[in-house]
Amino acid sequence: MAYQIKVTLRGITPPVWRRLRVPGSITFEQLHRVIQASFGWLNYHLYRFDFEGIVLMDEGPDDTAAELWKDKTKHLDPNQTLISSLFEEYDECLYEYDLGDSWKHDIVVEKRLKENKRNSVPVCLAGARHRPPEDVGGVDGYEDFLASIRDKNNPEREEKLRWAEKDTGGRLFDPEYFYLDEVNRKLEHVLKDTPEFAQRLLAEEDGLTGTLRIGWFGPVIEIPGEAFTWDRLGDLVSMLDDNQPITIKVGKQSRLKH
Template sequence: MRVVVQGLSPLIWRRILIRSHMSLATLHAALQIVFAWSDVHLHHLRIHGKEYGCARVGGPHFEDDPRHVPLGQLRLHRGERFPYVYNFIDHWVCDLRLEAVLPLDSGGHYPVCLGGKRAAPPEDCGGAWAYLQRLDRHHVPLEAMAVVARVLNRLLEADDQTTMRQVIGDRDTFREAVDQFDAYLQFQPEHVDRRDINTRLRVLSQSEGTLP
């Protein structure tokens, strides 16, 4: 199954291999994992005109318990698509497409992430437009790097008489530069850690059937 976050370019996508007996509740949990979201917002899937989701206080009511609706019961055919909506404020819409129906590998672990591109938008970032603006502003902080480089150079040239204040210079300027550089390193929109995703998916597969 290929999953694409709508409204963003370049594309953010994942390809996951799942079993037909997987419940919709587990599919929701798997999508949260592959996009590194934390399941703190409401969601729903719309399949064949019907909405499914894990009910929460203050959220919409669903006719069926998603823990008891396996994907195979929905009789999806190859190429069929359906949307998954997460966070009704930021309104992330993921397009899910069943690419193929494959024979079961009895020795395999499911679900498993086979591939993907780019990190998903972080929680509560304001939606597609706000995230695209953040990407436009995501540049190497050259001025901050220059400040840090000057401090490191003074540190290398320091002798026993040099004080730390002389090395650092203006403390507020140095702290701001470090914070800017750290924020740049923490936000890596091109990075997808498939190994971590699959580690977490394996934990999910072991807990399937105990989802709340």
């Protein structure tokens, strides 16, 4: 089984949303990573999925789902629970990211599909708008942020735009920005790129050894059967512990053929 779902960030107008097709064989932890990649969240806060009476939660070092949601009747492990086990029964649920800013996303199951090769990899089918900056202060903080950057006479405008570059890869923050191909390039590797994979690739033995080429989207390091863009490498490095030594070796640079 596979699912077409629509994920909409609650409380923002016009809405920020993504329509995704995901295989039913992934866990809720993997679905969390798919949603993170499709919205461009940076994945450094806790999250939870909330069905009626059921919570699946990423637990921090000092918290448990049972302590935070004592009124819920059942707690499931997002690392062990397949999405099909609940999406076959439920048509909607809540996904909350960052329990401080409380970014609540409404998930609606729009279609249940047969799982086949085409549906075995997560894909973004459509979407609209850029998500708010991390740590902006929730919906109210985002509204204040937008008011500041839209006012060219606001003395804090330039500072806030520079601060938001952490969320845009250096681009000027634009709440209307959405590029479908960019999202799907991230989703191609989202299930493979885990902290364990980053450790094996970058921090063990000879590290990443390949050929540096220049492609349409900038530098690419190629190894047999795989290519790593600068953005992808940045995401992998961010999964490692602070001060973790890494090794990247590249051969002669050449232009990528198309």
